[in-house]
Amino acid sequence: MNALEELIRRLASLPGIGKKSAGRIAYHLLSADRSVAESLAESIRTLNDRIRRCSLCGRYTEADPCDICSDGGRDRSTVCVVEQPQDVEVMEASGEYRGLYHVLGGVISPMDGIGPDKLGVAGLLKRVDHDEIEEVILATNPTVEGDTTALYLVKLLQERGVKCSRLALGLPVGGDLEYADRLTIARSLRGRTHY
């Protein structure tokens, strides 16, 4: 296998990249200025050295603690629990939340052998026990595993006298009733707001 085929194979093993896209990218790197490939290679090579998990919230960061955990302007009484580090960026992009985060690193999934001990549950409870946390927003995904994990945490958190909440379910903004699945419609009805 030559260098080009090798690169195409490696690119195609990345999420969301098929064999055709991988080929297109490889040929782009060959035809573009060689600094494009060099700087991309450098970015990828140094990524794991420069980025670590925040020791408080588990988010990916260069500085530890991360800029959210060390931001004095944020509301330290609220913690939003998410499954994956990238979920923090999604929540931040909404511009609606000013509290702290806690990354679980996954969800409880007995089928895959993932119990609470493999997730950041102990860390979350430690923060709740030691810091002045009043509310935990459970922002795991609205899936069976996400719901189960949220329920499991709610039990532990309520024992500690912490207020728990969960992200609302309903129609996506700008969505179309016609394209919504029936479970979402049902949840949007159940959670309807009154004028």
Added chain:
Amino acid sequence: MNALEELIRRLASLPGIGKKSAGRIAYHLLSADRSVAESLAESIRTLNDRIRRCSLCGRYTEADPCDICSDGGRDRSTVCVVEQPQDVEVMEASGEYRGLYHVLGGVISPMDGIGPDKLGVAGLLKRVDHDEIEEVILATNPTVEGDTTALYLVKLLQERGVKCSRLALGLPVGGDLEYADRLTIARSLRGRTHY
């Protein structure tokens, strides 16, 4: 900008990768074994050192001349002219062609200031003049620019007594009449084969 944002920006500038895919890839590289990122970085970094253009046909290759040009088993009397190096791999994948190739590196496009002098035209004519080439298959894309470039080459090649041909136009195999555009239908009618 931190290392993660920098990588996402670089990935998103590649063809076919949007900001969301770029994020997904970056997080994949962070969560996967670090050898994944290291070997990918190495593949990208060394690509331009290991891959060059074949001095005969212009295809990307590690060895010069490339394995097609140096393959004694191929029909050296036929040359297939394509626009881009990657088009050679597409033709090869069909398994139908056993001749040689010539990569133009683009098409004649006065609007973009690309004339025949910027394409591999001189190299093609030199090969026709010196080698025993009997037929040139013009496999530029079926676009206005591709057709123009093909016609331009046909004139030069016929002056040299070389037989010229062009890839057939028609319905794609497994295609559906309903989804074919009217120009393709028109060409498939004009080029219909009789029983």
